[in-house]
Structure formats: C-alpha cells, structure tokens
Amino acid sequence: MKNTIARTLTALGASALFILSASPLTACAANNITAEQAKQIAMKDAGFTDKDVKNAVVQYDTEDGVAVYDVEFIVKGIEYSYDVRISDGAVIDVDTDVEGLNLL
Numbered sequence: 790m791k792n793t794i795a796r797t798l799t800a801l802g803a804s805a806l807f808i809l810s811a812s813p814l815t816a817c818a819a820n821n822i823t824a825e826q827a828k829q830i831a832m833k834d835a836g837f838t839d840k841d842v843k844n845a846v847v848q849y850d851t852e853d854g855v856a857v858y859d860v861e862f863i864v865k866g867i868e869y870s871y872d873v874r875i876s877d878g879a880v881i882d883v884d885t886d887v888e889g890l891n892l893l
Contacts, residue, residue: 827858831871
C-alpha cells in the first residue's frame with residue numbers, strides 16, 4: 790500500500806510539473822522581445838540607426854491592457870515616441886513632436 794501511494798504521488802508530482810512548465814504563460818513569456826529589441830524596432834521604423842539616435846529611453850508600459858515598451862528618442866529636434874508590443878514586437882502607436890514647439 791505504501792508503494793502504491795508513493796508511486797501515485799510521484800506520478801501526480803510529475804504531471805503537475807509538466808503542466809506548469811507547458812503553461813501558455815510560460816511559453817508566451819519566452820517569446821517576448823527585450824527593451825533593446827524594441828528600441829531597434831522603433832529606430833528602424835523611423836529610418837534611423839544607433840549612430841543617429843542619442844539618449845533613447847525605453848520604459849515598460851501598458852496601452853489598453855497590452856504590455857508595451859514605450860520607446861522615445863530625439864533626432865534633429867524631432868521627438869519620436871513608439872509603443873512596441875512586448876509579445877511580438879509589433880509597432881502599435883507612433884507619435885512625433887517638434888522639440889520645444891509650444892503652440893499654446
């Protein structure tokens with residue numbers, strides 16, 4: 790009887806470990822892009838390279854419940870702001886502003 794219980798608990802433990810390691814959350818997290826990748830995606834979309842961009846800032850954010858990296862940088866007086874989806878690297882929002890321009 791003790792051997793049967795031990796084998797059952799061992800089998801249950803192995804099943805639980807398999808379920809946890811194969812969960813969708815774990816699988817998704819493995820495919821997430823890094824902050825550096827988000828920066829490269831945004832700069833490429835804007836037509837720039839590392840040589841062109843100084844002081845890029847990348848921060849974690851959420852937009853409508855979606856995890857994104859907010860990537861901001863300035864080139865030749867124009868501020869670029871990108872929201873890059875963390876799960877797949879898609880650009881979901883782009884905004885540009887002329888640095889120092891105050892219309893109000």
